[in-house]
Amino acid sequence: MSSSDATTRTAAAATPAPVVDVEQAEAALVEHYPRLVRLGYLVLPPSLGRNRRVLTAHAITQRALPRGRAAVERSVIPAQRAAGGRDGDPGYGYVRLRVLRSALEAGRPLLRRAWPRRSQLPSLLPQVWGLRLFPRSGGADELALDQRLSALSGPARAAYVLRGLERLADTEVRRMLEAAGVADPHAALAEADGVDAAYALLDSPEFDPCSLQARPTDLVRRRQHGRAALVAAAAALVCGTLLALPGEGWGPNGAAAPPYAQNPAAEAALDPGRLTRVEPETWRRSARTDFSVWPARGALTDDRGLLRRALAVWARPGTSVQVSATPGTPSGAPPGPAQLLYAGEVGQARVVVLHDGLRLVRYAEPRDGTGGAALDFARVDGAQAASSGAVVVGRGDGTVRYLTAPWVRGAAVRDLLRPTEGARPLRRSVDGVTAALTSAAQATTCTSVSALELRDDSGTRLHADLGELTPAHLTAGRPEAPREVTGRAAQASWAGTACLLPTVRTHGVRSVNSWAYASQRLPEGNGTATWVCTRADTWRGTGSRVLAQFQAPGKATGAVAAKAQDSPSCGVRDPRVLAGVLWKSRAGNWHVLAAGSKEVASVRATGGAAGAARGNVLAAPARKGARAELTGRLADGTPVSALR
Structure with missing residues (x-):
């Protein structure tokens, strides 16, 4: 001691x-x-x-x-x-x-x-x-x-x-x-x-x-125990009632429905003949451009047996069915007859895609049987043309295949890590099903991050698979006016952000915007760094994720400087952002670096490193392991907190 x-x-x-x-x-x-x-x-x-x-x-x-x-x-x-x-x-x-x-x-x-x-x-x-x-x-x-x-x-x-x-x-x-x-x-x-x-x-x-x-806990075991308890209680009730009844036995049922009465709405939802099938040209005349105007496509749209199994599994998935749902998506039975989007063979599976106005539902079963079926749910309410361009119909070995919207005129694959390379054409079937491409959600080594590029009459859009039924729409630029990732500058900005996409997978992400909000000359002549804010918004409105990155010169990917969840920062409601990082120069000296968006008029660091600067960037000497508290102010004196 x-x-x-x-x-x-x-x-x-x-x-x-x-x-x-x-x-x-x-x-x-x-x-x-x-x-x-x-x-x-x-x-x-x-x-x-x-x-x-x-x-x-x-x-x-x-x-x-x-x-x-x-x-x-x-x-x-x-x-x-x-x-x-x-x-x-x-x-x-x-x-x-x-x-x-x-x-x-x-x-x-x-x-x-x-x-x-x-x-x-x-x-x-x-x-x-x-x-x-x-x-x-x-x-x-x-x-x-x-x-x-x-x-x-x-x-x-x-x-x-x-x-x-x-x-x-x-x-x-x-x-x-x-x-x-x-x-x-x-x-x-x-x-x-x-x-x-x-x-x-x-x-x-x-x-x-x-x-x-x-x-929920183990629903199967709970149901078994619940049934046993219900049977025992019913038996006791019946025996007690019979002992108490006079000689006439059971009385009239009154207003109660007959036992095991069928629900007409539930019966209609399970009838393949009641499925809604949109005509192929409806989307051209409709004022809406979303999943509600997708036609029914695929070689198995008339396979009543397949459709009946898909609807039955949707209503009552068995214990062997693999069920998944994005956060905030209910996985209950259909409220009424659904809309059929696709029924056909994709790889080694038979696939059915349905839409009930709120959710997309994908049912898949093996081609040689019905064992090992899968049921996937995704919330898609409020979808527009930008977020309803494609649906995942097949996965396997780190790849994904999409069913594209009827208004899509061309599909291609773009590697986000190589912005100078052109997009490669992606083959599609007559029904709009693409060939397999690598999933961005599987980019663990980050040597290549594939994105789906879709072209229609209104322009070109970029999408990335994040492990869900609908790919996330990728955009660039200020949150209040995001633009498509089509220019060289936007594509170069995404090159430093693409490796972070797997961190927001399976969170019900609707769109991801990457915004280079500041640039900063580094101390000691170490070049110019870029500060990037990446925001992933979800279909349900909550659960958004915000990442602030520090992209040093010569580095292929950015370092995460700060992160937040359910924060309005870097979004339409509050586009302002402030973040900092502890950085080591080539000479071995440590500095606290901070940068805010253009609205920030001054930045101050206190605590482990002290410094202040006019404008939206700050560089202050520091020691290794120092922790600084950052605050910023707008031109009118309004304080801005650092992202956390």
């Missing part, structure tokens, strides 16, 4: 322990509840599974209060760095230590000869029946960090989280770990050093157990 640690321990022992009563701890718990639950969730062992980690994190946080309303707790609370605020509040320090201790105990193995601790047992409350709860999925960076944290021991994971989430110095982290019962805090810190310091990711929705998604 170092002399400084010994001195600190002596001083702490000589200082009177802070007094924490129930009211003070409760106030801290209520005020900082989301942060405490996030701390517990991150420290809990990932082997519990995301659903149980969420419930356990809430349980240990809610049990962090002192027992008894009249009790007064006295405890040496470590890591009190400031006189005020969260870090200077003894109540927060107390409940934080209790949450940390319980989360570490939950990760310890059960011993045969010792009673289990309360945190090692499944929590009784809070509990949610019939649902699995888990945080919203993040991008590739969050997934990689979660995997690296899962490989750490519990104390090392706690050390990393205290460093990154609580912004504690190593000395304070050691005190916290010792107070929580960790035998060797130094070893925990050394193990945590093996994980990259991606601390900003700890604040992402991936690790937020207070902002959750819900999915």
Whole structure:
């Protein structure tokens, strides 16, 4: 142990322990509840599974209060760095230590000869029946960090989280770990050093157990148990009623419908003969240009058996059917007769594509049988010509095949990473089905990112497959006036952004706009960098993702400087954006760089690096690992916050 640690321990022992009563701890718990639950969730062992980690994190946080309303707790609370605020509040320090201790105990193995601790047992409350709860999925960076944290021991994971989430110095982290019962805090810190310091990711929705998604539990097992319970209850009811009835037996049914009565609307929805089939030339006369005017195409549009199976599976998918739906898309039965868009063979599958006004539904089954069927749902309400140009009809081995709209006159493939190369023509069948092309959603190595280029009478548009039924429409330019990616400048801008497309896959993305909002001369004559804001908007309106990138000269792809979810920044409602990055020059000197959109009149950095500049760009000297707080102001003095 170092002399400084010994001195600190002596001083702490000589200082009177802070007094924490129930009211003070409760106030801290209520005020900082989301942060405490996030701390517990991150420290809990990932082997519990995301659903149980969420419930356990809430349980240990809610049990962090002192027992008894009249009790007064006295405890040496470590890591009190400031006189005020969260870090200077003894109540927060107390409940934080209790949450940390319980989360570490939950990760310890059960011993045969010792009673289990309360945190090692499944929590009784809070509990949610019939649902699995888990945080919203993040991008590739969050997934990689979660995997690296899962490989750490519990104390090392706690050390990393205290460093990154609580912004504690190593000395304070050691005190916290010792107070929580960790035998060797130094070893925990050394193990945590093996994980990259991606601390900003700890604040992402991936690790937020207070902002959750819900999915059902095992529906098949629930239905089996439910049926058994219903049969038992019905039998008891029948027996009891028969015993109580006089000699006449059952009475009249009154206003109740006959048993097992059929619903006429449901019957019509399952009848292939009731499917809506749009005439081939309707789109030419219609005021709308969307999926509602697509004609029925394909060689199997008259195969009533195939269509009946597709409708039946849509209404009642069996346990062997693979069902997927984009976020915010209901996967229930059709409300009435749907519109038939396509029925035909694509590769080794028979495919049916249907539209019910709100959703696209794709049914696929093997050509040599009906086993292993798949059912996919995607929300497409409010579609226009730009977002209804193509639908995915087939996937396989990292490739995708599209059914193009009837107004599409030509299709081509463009590699987003090679803007100087021309687009390659893409062959289409008579029904409008394209040949296979590489999916952008599978661009893990990022040596090539293929996009679908569609041409019609109104112009040329670019689309990218993000793992859903409809490809995302790619645009460039300011959010309030985006333009198609047809010019050299727009294509060159997308070359540095294309590798980030897989980070927004399977999120129900409708369009992705890439906007070079600022350029900056780098210090020490290191050239000129470009700042790019990329925004992915969804069909449901919520869940948008915003990425600010720093594209250094000579680099093929940009580095993510900041990211946000459900933020209006860089969009039509709020086109302003401000972001910063810690950058190292060729001479080895560190700088904090920041840039805002053209509306930003001044930028200031405080904290780990200090500096201010007029205009929308800032470069300030800094130290390695420095953290700066960025603020900007418009010409009228309105503050602009940095993207986060």
